[in-house]
Amino acid sequence: MSQPFGLRLADAMAQHGPLCLGIDPHSHLLQSWGLNDDPAGLETFSKTVVEAAATMVGVAALKPQVALYERFGAAGFAVLEDTLQFAHEANIVTIADAKRGDIGSTMDGYAQAWLADGSALAADAVTLSPYLGYESLRPAIDVAQAHNRGVFVLALTSNPEGASVQHVGASDDSVAKRIVDAAGADNAHADRLGSVGLVVGATAIDVTKTLNIDLARANAPILAPGYGSQGAQASDIRTGFGAAWPNVLVNSSRAILRAGPQVADLKASIAEAHKELNVS
Numbered sequence: 001m002s003q004p005f006g007l008r009l010a011d012a013m014a015q016h017g018p019l020c021l022g023i024d025p026h027s028h029l030l031q032s033w034g035l036n037d038d039p040a041g042l043e044t045f046s047k048t049v050v051e052a053a054a055t056m057v058g059v060a061a062l063k064p065q066v067a068l069y070e071r072f073g074a075a076g077f078a079v080l081e082d083t084l085q086f087a088h089e090a091n092i093v094t095i096a097d098a099k100r101g102d103i104g105s106t107m108d109g110y111a112q113a114w115l116a117d118g119s120a121l122a123a124d125a126v127t128l129s130p131y132l133g134y135e136s137l138r139p140a141i142d143v144a145q146a147h148n149r150g151v152f153v154l155a156l157t158s159n160p161e162g163a164s165v166q167h168v169g170a171s172d173d174s175v176a177k178r179i180v181d182a183a184g185a186d187n188a189h190a191d192r193l194g195s196v197g198l199v200v201g202a203t204a205i206d207v208t209k210t211l212n213i214d215l216a217r218a219n220a221p222i223l224a225p226g227y228g229s230q231g232a233q234a235s236d237i238r239t240g241f242g243a244a245w246p247n248v249l250v251n252s253s254r255a256i257l258r259a260g261p262q263v264a265d266l267k268a269s270i271a272e273a274h275k276e277l278n279v280s
């Protein structure tokens, strides 16, 4: 990769808008597409989604959900490798949603798998969980920077259970605020947009105000899941993120994927989300 991840993502968002399409091959979706819930079905599903995204304007990034490949063991990982490669050849930014987090010494192993050149599983970025301590992620942040790749660190997740950990510390010193500040420090010297991203659920935007979190200052790409199936509305997301909105990548998975299996129907569903989210 010749440019830092943050710049590459900013370019993709300038070209395509703020939509990230999640590739979440749930068993029930494979079934509704008329596919078997097996590695062959997984492959057809994944390739169809990449094909739809690759042949239109509107998808800034693809985010395969690793757990839904991992459930098929080695065969699932082989399909994930091919899917990442297919997206790469189509010039689409990829985010492996693996939510990894470990003590520093073994975190490097995950970093080598998801972020190092030459690894078949390497994506443009990977999601990370900082709940063993933000600094335990340092090996992955370093590998990402060295290879012009990126990370998205969970700060305020879209699920209701996240509050019991992430809101601790209340208004001025919450756990989530510390994560956002730490990412901001890592992005301080980046041009335009840093490569240490944050995950802030589209369903959790209001909390950023009660916790006095200034997302725009972090200079971070912000992955915002929760649009579509989890109920967040496009206009509320745009308003809610305020000054940080230009950095926000809004994920939608099931709400778009259920339009399949025809590529044309998927494209229509992507176009609808793109239109809803796009301010221009």
Ligand SMILES: O=C(O)c1cc(=O)[nH]c(=O)n1[C@@H]1O[C@H](COP(=O)(O)O)[C@@H](O)[C@H]1O
Binding pocket: 022, 024, 065, 097, 099, 127, 156, 157, 158, 159, 199, 200, 201, 225, 226, 227, 228, 229, 230, 251, 252, 253, 254, 255
């Ligand atoms: O890291 C994520 O992508 C993520 C973080 C979060 O807080 N909430 C969340 O829903 N996600 C992921 O985003 C996707 C949401 O899928 P849909 O609800 O089907 O749009 C799933 O792959 C989730 O694992």
